[in-house]
Amino acid sequence: MRVLVPVKRVIDYNVKIRVKPDGSGVDMANVKMSMNPFDEIAIEEAVRLKEKGQITEVIAVSVGPAQAQETIRTALAIGADRGILVTQEGAEPLAVAKLLKALVEKEGAELVILGKQAIDDDSNQTGQMLAALLGWGQATFASKVELGDGKITVTREVDGGLETDELKLPAIVTTDLRLNEPRYASLPNIMKAKKKQLDTVSAADLGVDATPRLKTLKVVEPPKRGAGVKVASVQELVDKLKNEAKVI
Amino acid sequence: MGSAFLDPRDVQFWLYDWLGVDALTGHPVYADHSRETFDAILELSARLASDKFATHYKKADRVEPALQDGIVTVIPEIKQALADYAEAGLFAASFDPEHGGLGLPHVIDTASMAHFMAANIATAAYPMLTAANARVLVKFGTAAQIETFALPEIAGTTLGTMCLSEPQAGSSLADVMTRAMPDSGDAHFDDELGPRYRVTGNKMWISGGDHDITGNIIHLVLAKIPGDDGKLPPGTGGITLFIVPKMLADGTRNDISVAGLNHKMGYRGTTNCLLNFGEGGGAIGYRLGAPGQGLAIMFHMMNEARIFVGLGAAALAIRGYRQSLDYARERLQGRPAAAKDPASPQRPIIEHADVKRMLLAQKAYAEGAVSLILYSAHLMDRERVAGDEIERARIASLLGLLTPVAKSWPSEFGLAANDFAIQIHGGYGYTRDFDVEQIYRDNRINPIHEGTHGIQGIDLLGRKILRDKGASLAGLGPEIAETVSKASAIEDLRGLATRLNLAWAQVNAVVETLITLNDPGRALDNASGFLSAFGHVVVAWLWLDQATTIHGDAEINRAFREGKLRACRYFIEVELPKIEPQLGIVAALNDVAATMPEEAF
Ligand SMILES: Cc1cc2nc3c(=O)[nH]c(=O)nc-3n(C[C@H](O)[C@H](O)[C@H](O)COP(=O)(O)OP(=O)(O)OC[C@H]3O[C@@H](n4cnc5c(N)ncnc54)[C@H](O)[C@@H]3O)c2cc1C
Ligand SMILES: Cc1cc2nc3c(=O)[nH]c(=O)nc-3n(C[C@H](O)[C@H](O)[C@H](O)COP(=O)(O)OP(=O)(O)OC[C@H]3O[C@@H](n4cnc5c(N)ncnc54)[C@H](O)[C@@H]3O)c2cc1C
Numbered sequence: 001m002r003v004l005v006p007v008k009r010v011i012d013y014n015v016k017i018r019v020k021p022d023g024s025g026v027d028m029a030n031v032k033m034s035m036n037p038f039d040e041i042a043i044e045e046a047v048r049l050k051e052k053g054q055i056t057e058v059i060a061v062s063v064g065p066a067q068a069q070e071t072i073r074t075a076l077a078i079g080a081d082r083g084i085l086v087t088q089e090g091a092e093p094l095a096v097a098k099l100l101k102a103l104v105e106k107e108g109a110e111l112v113i114l115g116k117q118a119i120d121d122d123s124n125q126t127g128q129m130l131a132a133l134l135g136w137g138q139a140t141f142a143s144k145v146e147l148g149d150g151k152i153t154v155t156r157e158v159d160g161g162l163e164t165d166e167l168k169l170p171a172i173v174t175t176d177l178r179l180n181e182p183r184y185a186s187l188p189n190i191m192k193a194k195k196k197q198l199d200t201v202s203a204a205d206l207g208v209d210a211t212p213r214l215k216t217l218k219v220v221e222p223p224k225r226g227a228g229v230k231v232a233s234v235q236e237l238v239d240k241l242k243n244e245a246k247v248i
Numbered sequence: 249m250g251s252a253f254l255d256p257r258d259v260q261f262w263l264y265d266w267l268g269v270d271a272l273t274g275h276p277v278y279a280d281h282s283r284e285t286f287d288a289i290l291e292l293s294a295r296l297a298s299d300k301f302a303t304h305y306k307k308a309d310r311v312e313p314a315l316q317d318g319i320v321t322v323i324p325e326i327k328q329a330l331a332d333y334a335e336a337g338l339f340a341a342s343f344d345p346e347h348g349g350l351g352l353p354h355v356i357d358t359a360s361m362a363h364f365m366a367a368n369i370a371t372a373a374y375p376m377l378t379a380a381n382a383r384v385l386v387k388f389g390t391a392a393q394i395e396t397f398a399l400p401e402i403a404g405t406t407l408g409t410m411c412l413s414e415p416q417a418g419s420s421l422a423d424v425m426t427r428a429m430p431d432s433g434d435a436h437f438d439d440e441l442g443p444r445y446r447v448t449g450n451k452m453w454i455s456g457g458d459h460d461i462t463g464n465i466i467h468l469v470l471a472k473i474p475g476d477d478g479k480l481p482p483g484t485g486g487i488t489l490f491i492v493p494k495m496l497a498d499g500t501r502n503d504i505s506v507a508g509l510n511h512k513m514g515y516r517g518t519t520n521c522l523l524n525f526g527e528g529g530g531a532i533g534y535r536l537g538a539p540g541q542g543l544a545i546m547f548h549m550m551n552e553a554r555i556f557v558g559l560g561a562a563a564l565a566i567r568g569y570r571q572s573l574d575y576a577r578e579r580l581q582g583r584p585a586a587a588k589d590p591a592s593p594q595r596p597i598i599e600h601a602d603v604k605r606m607l608l609a610q611k612a613y614a615e616g617a618v619s620l621i622l623y624s625a626h627l628m629d630r631e632r633v634a635g636d637e638i639e640r641a642r643i644a645s646l647l648g649l650l651t652p653v654a655k656s657w658p659s660e661f662g663l664a665a666n667d668f669a670i671q672i673h674g675g676y677g678y679t680r681d682f683d684v685e686q687i688y689r690d691n692r693i694n695p696i697h698e699g700t701h702g703i704q705g706i707d708l709l710g711r712k713i714l715r716d717k718g719a720s721l722a723g724l725g726p727e728i729a730e731t732v733s734k735a736s737a738i739e740d741l742r743g744l745a746t747r748l749n750l751a752w753a754q755v756n757a758v759v760e761t762l763i764t765l766n767d768p769g770r771a772l773d774n775a776s777g778f779l780s781a782f783g784h785v786v787v788a789w790l791w792l793d794q795a796t797t798i799h800g801d802a803e804i805n806r807a808f809r810e811g812k813l814r815a816c817r818y819f820i821e822v823e824l825p826k827i828e829p830q831l832g833i834v835a836a837l838n839d840v841a842a843t844m845p846e847e848a849f
Contacts, residue, residue: 074288
């Protein structure tokens with residue numbers, strides 16, 4: 001069985017994000033980029049399934065600029081078997097889902113493991129849209145995945161606790177933080193990754209129109225955190241949380 | 249700062265824009281590599297360093313290694329970090345594939361190690377020592393010795409030490425008293441692991457001498473083989489090197505006991521032991537190389553170890569700089585000197601001229617030190633891929649000249665940088681709530697071990713410069729001249745080039761004077777001052793060379809470029825003039841200190 005794992009190139013989670021002075025977007029000049037952390041978890045999970053002998057091939061896919069090849073190489077170094085870069089910058093979740101659908105069909109994948117969201121735009125949409133486009137079952141926010149015969153059992157993190165679903169294959173799974181702790185790509189594997197196959201296709205090759213449909217009006221910094229205050233009693237604290245912060 | 253201890257832009261600039269290390273991949277030895285794999289390895293190092301090494305930095309300082317019932321234990325985080333380091337294949341990074349390594353150039357291995365040293369120098373010391381140890385074994389060991397002792401080190405499942413110092417023999421290794429007797433009375437008695445001896449003696453200060461991180465430990469021990477009269481041969485020529493494992497092949501413990509742990513000012517996560525060899529009749533040791541060759545062989549390890557000592561000092565300087573820079577941007581205190589309104593809000597201290605001075609000095613020292621180390625490590629690779637023997641000899645001689653500088657200059661000025669980092673933190677810097685006091689304590693070892701500053705000064709001026717009557721020194725001339733000529737063609741840098749040229753002329757004049765006076769005893773009286781001054785000239789050269797690289801780069805981030813050019817200017821305008829009085833004292837054979845009667849103190 002083949003598994004497709006999409007990996008997105010995003011601003012590194014350690015970087016302090018700065019908004020461009022003209023409010024047109026986030027300052028990306030000379031900023032360190034790396035793989036979306038949720039996608040790393042997705043790759044790790046797929047590689048573990050392969051190591052258990054439950055699947056045959058892990059294909060890492062990225063939709064992005066040429067530099068996203070580096071992100072794919074990272075996935076290959078963690079253990080993916082080969083990579084596909086779809087050269088398309090600024091694709092929105094729906095366009096990415098359409099591109100992935102085309103690749104799923106072309107490659108005959110029966111399972112797609114995605115990050116639940118990307119830490120740059122926090123959309124949390126691609127996996128769900130892909131499931132709808134393919135007409136497959138989906139289990140989002142996975143914290144445990146067990147692959148069975150023709151089915152997959154996924155434990156999900158939901159507000160009230162944990163929910164366990166059983167899905168027929170083919171299926172879509174999106175990962176939450178606690179699913180696994182991704183390994184570090186070791187030096188020998190970094191070297192091996194260099195020699196693995198990495199193909200490049202365009203949106204047009206896949207017959208998908210990836211033109212953006214959303215318009216960004218303005219990007220602003222989140223409000224600065226105000227100074228703290230000392231409260232005299234627990235009662236005052238509860239009162240403030242209820243009436244000022246309105247969080248309880 | 250995020251959690252990165254080195255600015256990735258700096259690393260990229262040093263390796264590719266300035267040194268052009270990607271050219272190495274054109275040589276068959278490194279053909280398997282590419283910039284892409286280098287970058288992936290550096291990124292892995294940065295992550296592992298901040299996730300697994302930095303996280304126990306303070307705990308390892310607070311919870312020192314313990315000795316109980318003869319067994320030394322360290323905190324579990326150190327074990328875990330080193331297991332992850334081994335798992336990532338980093339122990340093997342710079343070894344050849346035939347020994348299970350990845351054949352990474354030294355310069356990349358060094359840049360990788362910089363991240364670990366900045367994050368947690370004491371934990372990083374274990375792989376540093378182990379790699380140096382394995383390098384000696386691979387170069388001088390027999391096939392069986394490599395297989396048994398080096399390969400587990402390269403895999404990271406066994407750690408290694410170097411056992412040189414003894415209570416009465418620190419700087420003066422000629423005086424070691426550890427003795428090695430041929431086992432069963434026959435020097436040619438051949439175990440399959442090499443000629444077998446019984447080693448007895450006390451080794452002081454042994455870093456990683458014992459611990460519970462790995463089951464076995466491979467000690468490389470300097471000892472002397474007694475002559476027919478039973479006496480130890482005097483001098484360094486009588487020293488032989490032995491492989492003395494903690495555990496013997498049959499799974500029993502070798503005759504080595506831990507007599508005590510040293511309780512250090514810093515660097516505490518690295519165990520430091522007084523080891524007694526042979527209390528029970530003699531530890532089994534296998535001779536490595538020929539009798540009398542011990543120190544010559546050990547120097548192989550020490551040259552690499554010296555560059556890594558400089559690297560540690562440089563990495564700690566960078567860390568202190570970056571932490572104090574963050575602090576200075578956030579700490580509000582005082583107003584501009586010219587401010588009239590006392591009710592105006594206080595300003596970040598980074599706006600004060602004096603704080604800027606302390607930041608710029610740190611930047612100039614710290615980044616200057618790292619570039620000196622990377623330049624030296626790159627020389628090791630260039631020596632290996634040199635096109636012919638003449639070129640190889642030329643690079644080797646340059647590396648020999650620069651090694652004492654690479655060890656000592658970062659150790660001296662990295663510490664000076666850390667002093668500023670504390671100062672910028674004000675009273676807070678003097679507390680354990682911040683990292684800078686520990687960084688300083690950790691860094692304070694570096695002018696002491698691997699040959700003290702004084703010993704390195706004698707090595708540089710005596711062995712490396714005066715002994716060959718300035719021939720090695722002359723090898724540096726064309727390198728400096730090339731930089732001066734490039735910089736002279738750039739208007740903004742011309743003045744700095746002139747100053748560097750002048751400083752270089754001063755160094756040469758001093759050396760010529762010393763050669764003419766031909767008074768080797770007195771010439772070395774002020775050797776440590778010469779070492780500091782000479783280091784300043786070398787670093788000024790490397791700064792100017794980087795300035796010429798970055799000056800023409802229109803692509804690079806403007807603030808980054810301005811930072812490099814300013815640091816270069818600061819170093820040459822403010823620091824370089826300090827060499828004049830230092831060199832003057834050397835040239836005049838000033839003996840005010842050397843002839844001070846002891847009873848006058
Ligand atoms: C934390 C730590 C880790 C260490 N790790 C190791 C290790 O792993 N393996 C190992 O073998 N050793 C190790 N050492 C030992 C270290 O190399 C020695 O401490 C060092 O060589 C100095 O020797 P010493 O301490 O005996 O000082 P001394 O040699 O007594 O020197 C004292 C002072 O006298 C000066 N001096 C001595 N002789 C001369 C001279 N001829 N001319 C001018 N000045 C002189 C020195 O410069 C120094 O300032 C370690 C030491 C420390 C503190
Ligand atoms: C061990 C210890 C004992 C102490 N004991 C006492 C005590 O008994 N009583 C007491 O009242 N205080 C005490 N102090 C406080 C001490 O006097 C202050 O720490 C010191 O005055 C510096 O203030 P700060 O720590 O707030 O640093 P800051 O004022 O924040 O200074 C940080 C850095 O910015 C620089 N800087 C700040 N303002 C300017 C400016 N305008 N121009 C240029 N540079 C500037 C400083 O030189 C310093 O390098 C003690 C501190 C320590 C550490």
